[in-house]
Amino acid sequence: MPDKDPADLPTLGTLAELMELTRLTVPLYLRYSPGPIADLAHPSVDHESGLTMPGHSANPLAVPHWWTLPEEDWLARRICQYLREVHEGARPWVLTGDVADFGPDNEPLLVDVQPLAWVGRGLVTEALERYHTRFDSGRALH
Template identity: 40%
Template sequence: MSAQHTIDLPVTERQPAAGALARTLDDVVALQRRVGALYLRISEGPETDAVVGSWDAESGYPLPGLAVWPLAAEPWWPAGPAVWIARQLVQSSYLLGDRKRPWLLTGTEVGRGADGEPLVTNVTPLADVAPGVSLEAQSAYAAWRCRDFR
């Protein structure tokens, strides 16, 4: 993307409530159980996303919502919510970078991105995710992947 554009994304809050922080994988699981449709976003944060939005990297087109990772387990997933959430944290970790951080939000799904990811508007940031949660998720997901199939 050569030029920065503003996209109209209704954001009800600009920052997670009172510096809320999910310190453990269990914190993320508990929050998902409480709110239901919880999403993970890895970006410079809600403040920046409210101005910049999401873009399709290949085409350069602005997306109609923020690209997110769903943290509510799919009905076909038999391993439970903790492993699903750990998997989502691990699978999205390639997006972490200099100023990019993981944070949790709710919102209204308005479509899908080119890779099938949900796009959400009416975003409410709920919490940042502490750095240690990523390591905990990697451990939990690796243990599940190495499970005994007998």
Template identity: 40%
Template sequence: MLYRLAELEDVLAEAPGLFVRYSRGLAADLEFGALDAESGLELPGLSARPLDPEPWWNRPVRDWLARQVLPVDRLGDLREGVFPWILRGRVVGRGPSGEPLVTDIELVTRLAECLLDEAAGVYRERFGLDPEYAGLLAGAHA
């Protein structure tokens, strides 16, 4: 379990290619598979958010990680029994929202609630937005 963004940054520096996923865990995901909720189609992998900063990102890695580890869908991602975990795997496609779909998954670790609290604080400080509402603005300037 990781408790600080600095710990996550160290893990990523040692072994790039990590992703974060919110779910009931790898065992549950493997048991139930991945489905596109709207079409009902089976997806070829699990949706996950990449933790490696994009080449265009010229700000601190810590800022990138704060954005990536916060739940996208505050209500859906934080249902009872759902938690953030870090994984390594092979990207096999993109989901309906453009997110990477990952297979050949290796569980790396889980993220503690205090790490998410720290990420929300970094997000507020560095981006001047409340992370609770930032997702609503994601497409507003596109």
């Protein structure tokens, strides 16, 4: 990891651009971290146990079969799920790789990671607007 210099990665600015990228025939994932270069030096760690994990944690972008809402809604939800990590110095980016195992939240742990694109501020803003418009994120389940 990585084949390309992260400075040369394209930046996705809209949900439409992200949707176009999902048409690739490889599984795509979303990761929040300082970036591909920083990940080379710092493997993912389970924060509760302190154990080093056998890959980098990421979230799948593939829309599950049960999802009947627009694909944009799924992607917006995935982007918004870990936005708090941006305030902790992380940056969202899209990648592919091989699943080595699963983390404590059942997230895939990737090896042989290939960075594909950064997620730009415009895309994050669009995802947030769509997420808050389309979902009842504050509803508690009983």
